[in-house]
Amino acid sequence: MRNITIRQLKIFESVARNLSFSRAAEDLHLTQPAVSMQIKQMEDHAGLPLFTQAGKRIALTEAGKVMLRHSMVILADLKAAELSINNLKAGGAQRLRVGLVTSGSYFFPHLIGAFLHGKNDVELDMTVRSRDQLIALLRSDQIDLAVMVHAPDDPAIVAEAFAPNPFVLVAAPTHPLAYERNIPYVRIAHECLIVRESGTDTRSAANSTFGNHESTPRFMEIGCAEAIKQSVMAGMGISFLSAQAVQFEVRAGLLKVLDVQGFPLKRHWCVVHRADRHLPPAALDFRQFLLTEGDARLEQFTGIDKVHTGMDLLPPDDTARETRAIAAPRARHEVALRTRALLRDDGLPDEHHVQSQNHAGGDDSGADQLAARRKTAHH
Incomplete structure (x- = not known):
């Protein structure tokens, strides 16, 4: 084992990853006989076969699995050392x-x-x-x-x-369930639930949450959280989202967190x-x-406890309605601007825009201005 070289470890890792001598040869710009020879030398050093072959297919032996695990550590350490030196x-x-x-x-x-x-x-x-x-x-x-x-x-x-990262159910303030208390799950099962696409954390949480019930809401899939929130505001259904993702819209009065039994769902x-x-x-x-x-x-940043606990479940009085009427057009405009800023051509958030928008403190400033309007309207 002492005589195994770094070059042989790289060749072995490529063969094990591709489970193919020919593909490893292509990856490493070598001939297939050269790859086979290096693997044979490694097996001679190890004293055990590293691969088994059945027809045209190869598979790792137990010794090969052990070798792969240690090879990946060695190669990763070498790469980390190279980065540090650079x-x-x-x-x-x-x-x-x-x-x-x-x-x-x-x-x-x-x-x-x-x-x-x-x-x-x-x-x-x-x-x-x-x-x-x-x-x-x-x-x-x-x-x-x-x-x-x-x-x-x-x-x-x-x-x-x-x-913590709690998940909540949200609806438009005009939704029939918006101001009800202690809503049983069976009421939610009859709703249209707007969800993220498969492969996302939010969809995984939704699947595990609603998949455990005999009756489930009808899923409508939209591949963008901002578009989901706009759809909920438009009355197309309710949604299951991270409480942190809806904090701005909840504070602006554009979305309402539903008081449903078993929610918020505790995640981290x-x-x-x-x-x-x-x-x-x-x-x-x-x-x-x-x-x-x-x-x-x-x-400190999200004030998340204020979003999903101590919620005002009573219908708004005339003053609150007037305040929301004043705040809603501006808030919708800000949400629309943020939606365009956060999305790249492929529909995923642009991390550069995300960082510049959040560092600008847009969410907090919107909440402060809304609070100021409420105070003025009250007095």
Whole structure:
């Protein structure tokens, strides 16, 4: 085993990943006989076969699985060392490669901004994708950390909860259920539920929540949280979304959180990484920041308890109706502008726009101005 080379480990990893000598040869720009020879030398060093062959197909042996696990760790460590050396050559800058699910774009830039404050030696590489896409990026070593709600049940993936992320049912303020108390689930089962697309954290939570009941609402799928909120405001149905994702619209009086039995659904934000590799220094620091400070900072930013608890379930009086009538056109305009700003051509949020919008403090300013109008109307 001492004589196995890094080149052989890379060849073995490619063959094991592709389960094909010919595809590995293409990936590495080698001939197939050269690949086969290197694998044969590794098996001679190991003293055990690493692959079995049945017809044209190959599979890893038990020894091959052990070799693959250690090979991935060794190669990941080498890549991390290469990145660290390159950072030193570039003047000591560290790169933080982190991904988050689209529903996290409402708050995550504030956490990133707090972490990066005063850290001029850290360069951020932030990716916003669906849950399934982030898991694929983690496994292919394109990101170091991911922030999501539903981590895969996989021993190769480590997930650590750092902050609550409750899910709520929302409707338009004019919906018949908007001001009812303690609504039984059976009432919801007759509604049209507007949901996110498959592969997202929000859809996964919806599937697990409503799939446990004999009767389920009729699902209407829309692949964008902003479009879902606009559809609910238009009276097309109710929706199941993260309470953090609807905080602006709830405070502006455009959406109403329904008081349904069993809700809000308690879930948590998790920071996720691969178990088989060492995290770079910047990723280690950010993970620790989330675990120690993420909860308090997120609560301070979202004020989430005010969104889904202590809700005013009584119908609004004339003053409140007048206030909402004044605030609604401006708030709808702001939501529409934010929708256009957050979406790229492929329908996913643009992380650059997300960061600039959230750092501008648009949500908080909208809430403050609405509160000022209410005070003026009252007096």
